[in-house]
Amino acid sequence: MRISQVELRDISLPLVTPFRTSLGSQDHRDALLVKVTTDDGVVGWGECAADSEPDYSPEYIDGARDVLRRHLIPAIAREGEVSAAAVGDVLSWVRGHQMAKSALEAAILDAELRTTGMSLAEAFGARRTELAVGVSVGIKDSIDDLVESVAGYLDDGYARIKLKIEPGWDYAPVEAVRGVFGDALALQVDANTAYGPGDVRYLSGLDRFGLVLIEQPFAPDDLATHAELASRMDTPICLDESITSARDAATAVRQGACTIVNIKPGRVGGYFEARRIHDLCLASGIPVWCGGMLETGIGRAANLALAALPGFTLPGDISASARHFATDITRPFELLDGVIALPTGPGIGVEPDAARLDEVTTAVELVETAA
Template sequence: MKITGIELRRVAMPLVAPFQTSFTTQTERDVLLLRVVTPEAEGWSECVAMSDPLYSPEYVDAAADVLRRFLIPALPARPDAHTTHHALHPFKGHHMAKAALETAVLDAQLRTSGQPLAAFLGATADRVPAGVSVGIMPSIPHLLEAVTEYLHEGYRRIKLKIQPGWDLAPTRAIREHFGPDLLLQVDANAAYTLADAPHLAKLDDLDLLLIEQPLAHDDLVQHAQLAKKIATPICLDESIESAAHAAAAITLGSCSIINIKPGRVGGYLEARRIHDLARAHGLAVWCGGMLETGIGRAANLALAALPGFTLPGDTSASRRYYTTDLTPPFELHDGHLTVPTGPGIGIDPIPAILDEVTTSTEWIPL
């Protein structure tokens, strides 16, 4: 497959409401899109890096820079997803930028052959259960009102963002208000230390699916120690950047569940490797989200349809984050989202909407 050029496109996507976590509050997404152009097809992808290096060391400006200066020039003459993955491997870090380039190449490749991404990855489901991530709220009444609305819309699982001072009380309020049958989990985004273990152990009485990334992203050892001190299953997110990291976490006993985010691990090929590894060791996995537009959401749905994804992920409907998505909106049906069946990621941006939100474009000929 010969690539004639690659477009880097920045778009500004306002969120329907502020989204607060333990490390930041987002009101808008500065999204970097990639469009790979070949004589036969165009491939699209979305870089999930944020505007600032808060969730991870990566950020949008740096992703665009490393793509422009190093990753795109390293592409082989006639790349496919596997040769692209191999060509990008020598460059340290920059997983989100690598994932965006590999995915756009893969999308063009699959559109040329007429194969859906879900089929390429080995998916077995045609729809996936949808969970929703609920940010830190001004008050518990605001939180209960928001969760009520999400459950009314049909979401199958609630994930509550927590931080010191916003953890036990809101989580207990949700459990008491909605009862024991609600699938409920919490996400700390590395806001705690091992010294907080006695406090985190108080969550054990609330029958949670898991606590996600309670400690620092680079500390598998202390996560293993924490796992011995609390009964709530530990799920790792920021700590898992590759299949090698997942293998180390499994060996140490640092987690019993893994949140797989393709952008964080360098792409869908590596995400599938982590899925296969976890499944072989009996660990549950689920597909995390980074407030993706429809372009990134479509690809995540293909991944979440693999057989090892046994827990509802963060593949929420488009309107959870955006009043108007870049693509035809993804909508909930009986608490599920349908996996696209068209070639590649199975969906295209709507040109008029794309043009309206575009802040800059850069064409890199090859």
């Protein structure tokens, strides 16, 4: 397949409520969309998971746009004919920039599958048509606000609650939620690297709350402290920011740093690498789940297809569109009877609404790739 043009589109969507983690607070989701057009006029879409600031990872939107324009898109153009499965190898000479690579790969994959009429879930070999999903609950101003939010999400039908934690907001919110909603609630916590090696003993006390897992308490490169905490806790340790490739996942599991992996396609460089991590973990008996990055319907659709693979045995953070956006840029994904249905159309199965896309667009850049 030959790509004739790539569009880089910046958008900004207001969130229905601010989303606060240990890394900061967001009231908008600024995103970079990648649209490819083939010589045959077929269009594919991808979404870059990077944030505006390099806080969750070293990547950020302006940097992703720059490396796409200057290096990644020209590398694809030099290839002429390129398949989605080959994109990772073609771009491997560029170190890092996983989220930018993932967005370009996803757009090419979407276009390729639309050409064949096959859905992404079908192409990956998924058999499920709907998924139970969880929801991530940010840090609140008070325990009462938190309990009210959790109650609302449970009423909506979410299968699992994840609480964001940080020093000073950990034991009290977990104890409150567990006390109000009982031991049957599937409850997990996510620290987003907010703790240090000196907190191992402190965090091990979370064992008493019967959590599904504790996610990424320490720095991404600190596998040793994660392994130490794992040796002191019955609660499973899950890694997120530490996992940027299948090799990272294999190393973390081998060193005892985790027994669960959160797979985010953007963080690991694309959906093919995400599937490799899934396959590795499935063969090793390591449960995986699909994390979220406040994606629009474009990224959400692709994540649903990935999360339908058999190794994704824990509910992911692929919540309904209304969790974050009053009006998404695609048709909304809805939580009905506790599940979200996978798109069944070709490619990712959804397309942006042109009028809504124009409303939220802040910049557009076209990059010609035809010789």
